Amino acid sequence: MAAVGRVAWSFSTPSCLLRTRHGISGTLSAVCKAQVIQPGYRSWNPVLRLSSFSGLSLSRRSKRVLKPSSTGDWLRRYISAVITDRSQKSTEEAIRENIPKRVVGNVYHSFQLVQEEYIPDIDSVIRKYVHTNTGAQLMSILNNEENKTFGVVFRTPPSNSRGTPHILEHSVLCGSRKYPVKEPFVELMKSSLNTFLNAFTFPDKTCYPVASCNLKDFYNLVDVYLDAVFYPNLTPDVLKQEGHHFELFEQDAPITIQGVVYNEMKGVFSNPDSVIGSWSQRCLFPENTYGVESGGDPQEIPDLSWREFQDFYRQLYHPSNTRFWFYGDDPEDMRLQKLEEYLKDFKKLSVDSKVKLQSRWKQPKYFTFGYDAGNDNLEKKHMATVNWMLADVTDDPTKILALSVLDHLLTGTSASPLRKTLTDSGLGEEVIGSGIETDLRQITYSIGLKGMAKEGCESLEKLVVDTLNKLSKDGFSQGEIESSLNTIEFMLKEQNTGSFPKGLALMLRSLTTWLHDSDPLIPLKFEIPLQQLKEILQKDRTYLNRLIEEHFILNTHRAYVSLVPDPEFATKQAEKEMKRIEDFRQTLDKDGIQQLIEETKRLKEKQIRPDDPAQLAKIPALKKSDIDQKAPVIPRQVTSLEETTVLLTPLFTNGIVYFDMAMNIRQLPAHLLSYVPLFGECLLELGTRKEDFVSLQQRIGRETGGIRHSIYCSQMDVPNHVGGYGPAVAEFIIRGKVMSNKTPLLFDILRDVLFDIDFSNKERFRQILIEEKSGVESSIGPSGHRVAASRLNAQYTSSGWADEQMGGISYLKFLSDLVHRLDSEWDSIHSDLETLRSYLVSRSHMTVQVTTDERTFESSVRPSLSHLLQQIPKDVQAQPATSWEQTHQLDQHKRNEGIIVPSTVNYVGKGANLFQLGYQPDGTSLLAMKYLGISYLWERIRVQGGAYGAFGKVDLRTGQLVFLSYRDPHVKKTLDTYDQAAVFLSQAQLSSDEIERCIIGVIGDMDSYQLPDAKGFTNLIRYLSGVTQERLQERRDQVLSCTHHDLVQFGSVLQNVASSGSIVAVGSEQALQQANSQGLDLKLFRATEQ
């Protein structure tokens, strides 16, 4: 329920170095090695967390549910409607044809097969093996999936908050026996076709997953990861770099504490959503490992000793404590042989890593913590959650599914009764909490509010408990249940994990039982529990009421956690850090100081010393000859229906229709632009003149797989266009998905909301507005890099400017103003919204994209789509002659900004427009920026500087080049590093081998794995931006033929960026003022007072 990225925010985000997490875990401790992943609260989570990863299904704004329909036999009707739509036949025979026969009990490559089963729910044959010598477990999942996934998982429950598992997760990827280079992980990022490469620390486990569609590449990745986890070169220097160390450059300079994880977790703890998420979990489990922070608390990380670190590794990173996962169409013998190769040197070890159970409380408990909420407007900055440790059901899949349905019923959409009660109460600005959390050994539930006054904080618990009490008596309507069930069933069947590999999503699901020594197959099956649950619900109308009673009303294991704004908090934290440093300084005499200086120098030098080329060459990589020279083609048919352009992306989608309706907003009057995203919220949240929003939301949930909206801004791709980029592209896009037989129902809903949306409902509008404002506001701190990129882009191109108006600081400003104007100027706001609606709802502005197979398109989509389009007027009502694009004067003079947020880390950006510098960016630019990102910037800003991440990005359509850092302790120093990139590149000595590796990596980024709905969306975006297949091939050819000379040449372009680029830094007032005192001229302002 907290903010989740939209296209408007994420278009400037590189796909490879930055990935927004939509809830790998509701707790904050799923942290990662390299990719910037934000702990996000998700609205709800079916047993299957598939949904959480799906870009489409779980954005903050995809709401669905149902409306009471009183036919008695709704369930049977509903079951037949959904089930018969599944057109893909079971492929057991097809899978078995391609795999070796095995006998349970026999040993293969030193692995004993202990269990085998075909699971139709995921079209896979599943084999569980145990390694005879060590007891290591292997789940070998065999199917026809080309996106192969491997994972190695250790059970790593920590006993304190020093961050040991997290620092280890980083450290084992810093060189190993076979690959003794500084960071093999980075080499893989540079040079593989991976569709996923990362590592996660959870509260009780550490996972190292990789995925690739290329078999050779896949096994290269597997080999590097296996060597890393079983034979890492762990040294005290690695602990210093990734964990913590004291740093001192010269005699009179201040000593500081640095370390990648140390700064990463400082960033995490600067985000109030993460802080309350962490405490909400920890307070429920004072007796076991879930009571500590596995990611590490910055206050405790410096207490981690080398001895403790080493012991933790020795005890837990052993095959006897390992679970392996293989998934996909790769040969099974290869899997077993590869593992055998690594396991043969180990003997069985008795490892005590079981997660102990938390005993149940007799009474609820209360916890209050202070936090840093900045210094202004503190009266409405309280937040609180009510949390339960639920009754024990971990081995009963039907009960877990029932709890997930209950979770969705309670808070899945804004119309859900618990969520609606909280919103309507006016106690706070935004509903928070992870809902049901099945990741831990004991299941939890969390719900709360942020943006509360002190009094709100005091009455929240009673409100939640009273509401649940009432629901346990009154229950839910049939319509509500039907809608929630449909929503969950749609997700279970669609298995749309977005850009997250399906095999990895299934591994995480399987681990919910497997990690605790229960049957790993249980969470992979959903058909039977689903049928059982439906039967129960049909027979027993009070089943869900009793579920609420059992798990909430009679359950006294409840923790009430409140977070209170403390203006002194940041100072007190800083003082503690200072004291630690001071205590340390006291232990040093003059020689000690000198030693520390030398030690700092030694570490820095070691970090930038290039790897031995001979060792680097050992990292397995593909050759240019291994990859396709042709740019992949996404099929596309362009037709016209009722004078509207309709794109069909003809792909097999298992009976689902994915629908995108794009509305061109380039000609929109300037004063309406910032209304667009808010309008998108209103479409699905406000209700129509015929139907209130509760009923509308229920209908969306009952009939569809979800509807959401997004915004896309860029410039047209016009080859050889004078001045570089073409005109701006700006589109508002409504996106829906539906089982094909229900397509007309999706279109009915769209027609209703587009024509009949009820903008006169001012009070509901106020709720939506306040929630939107709160969501945007809370996304600024943790996504400072996006804010910086957006502000930079706004200075150079009109699409960048528009994007910022609809998603950046300017949008936040617009929302804040609107809140204040709402009562005094309601009539004019109302009329603006109506004008916007009538402008958008016009066929002359629309482009439609449909992804499904041709037969389904002809039979199920074309007739009803035609009917929908006929009803939409072709011409717009008379508009003011000038659009925002004409009105707004490109403000191209250089502007350096410092945006103040409450944070202990910074986000530093610098950028310029290459077209405006007279340079035509091409494939070479992509390669140069990728190379810089994973060599120079990684080393200087992350490894040496202690930031969590840094990267450079160039957008070939807009010509925007930006450097960005993430959770960065520095400002000025990072900017200096950006400026020196030009010199680094000009002098870079790259072997042809290294260049080839980079080429493979860039091609890997270009060919990123996409599910059908994502391919359809890419088709739409390319069409709207004028990107042709020839153009894609041209870029690919440029990348494939890139030479050392090209890269060096790009150095001179960067020189121009250094001298004429603009700066935007996001960080604390103190850090930004310090940067100014070091010679920068940032114009400082608070995010909320532009």
Ligand SMILES: [Zn+2]
């Ligand atoms: Zn990390």
